[in-house]
Amino acid sequence: MPDKLPLKPDISQLRKEYTLSTLDKRNTATDPLDQFRLWFEQALQAGIEEPNAMTLATVSSDYMSSARIVLLKDIEQGGFVFYSNFNSRKGVQLQINPSAALVFFWPALERQVRIEGHVARIDEHKASLYFQERPHESQVSAIISPQSQPVPSRRYLEQLRDYFLASNTDKQLQRPANWGGYIVLPQRIEFWQGRHSRLHDRIQYLLVDGKWRKERLAP
Numbered sequence: 001m002p003d004k005l006p007l008k009p010d011i012s013q014l015r016k017e018y019t020l021s022t023l024d025k026r027n028t029a030t031d032p033l034d035q036f037r038l039w040f041e042q043a044l045q046a047g048i049e050e051p052n053a054m055t056l057a058t059v060s061s062d063y064m065s066s067a068r069i070v071l072l073k074d075i076e077q078g079g080f081v082f083y084s085n086f087n088s089r090k091g092v093q094l095q096i097n098p099s100a101a102l103v104f105f106w107p108a109l110e111r112q113v114r115i116e117g118h119v120a121r122i123d124e125h126k127a128s129l130y131f132q133e134r135p136h137e138s139q140v141s142a143i144i145s146p147q148s149q150p151v152p153s154r155r156y157l158e159q160l161r162d163y164f165l166a167s168n169t170d171k172q173l174q175r176p177a178n179w180g181g182y183i184v185l186p187q188r189i190e191f192w193q194g195r196h197s198r199l200h201d202r203i204q205y206l207l208v209d210g211k212w213r214k215e216r217l218a219p
Contacts, residue, residue: 021111030214035191040052051106054082054104055102056100057102070084072104078185079117080102083127083180084182087178100184110194113190119182122180131175136173139173191203
């Protein structure tokens with residue numbers, strides 16, 4: 001009897017040729033955030049579902065990395081903004097090690113953007129303004145959820161929600177103190193365009209002495 005059953009289809013045979021576009025260093029913006037805005041607008045125009053979905057990678061105190069999908073909510077002051085519970089696993093890790101990596105992947109355009117940088121919390125007033133823009137149900141979830149903590153059941157979460165709704169009839173809810181925004185201030189940004197036969201285009205921006213240096217990387 002074989003040790004394991006073969007996968008169908010064979011994962012090793014899954015491959016795709018990338019032929020949609022090219023990326024030339026001479027035709028990219030001087031500022032990588034301008035280049036990102038251009039690509040993001042093109043992702044919107046292409047009808048990509050949730051083009052603001054990005055992988056966020058953080059590191060714990062014992063140097064174990066973890067990653068999850070979060071949503072980009074703004075680009076401001078030279079950085080990328082997302083929101084979360086400060087007591088979540090990522091929040092705790094960012095408190096210990098305020099650096100992170102982001103990855104955007106838009107397969108319909110055969111593109112990827114990688115970002116590495118320092119992380120800081122955004123202004124509380126701005127976080128509160130954004131909280132008021134969220135749907136009421138999302139506000140309630142942010143308030144009642146002990147994010148990343150073990151819970152006995154889904155019913156337990158639903159009971160927390162129902163109890164909160166019964167006890168708080170005010171339509172305007174206040175942002176909880178343990179919820180807010182982070183900004184990733186990039187030190188390195190790489191734009192990846194898939195090319196034929198895996199000879200991909202990679203243009204990297206490095207922040208050196210306050211100025212962006214642009215270079216091509218081998219695939």
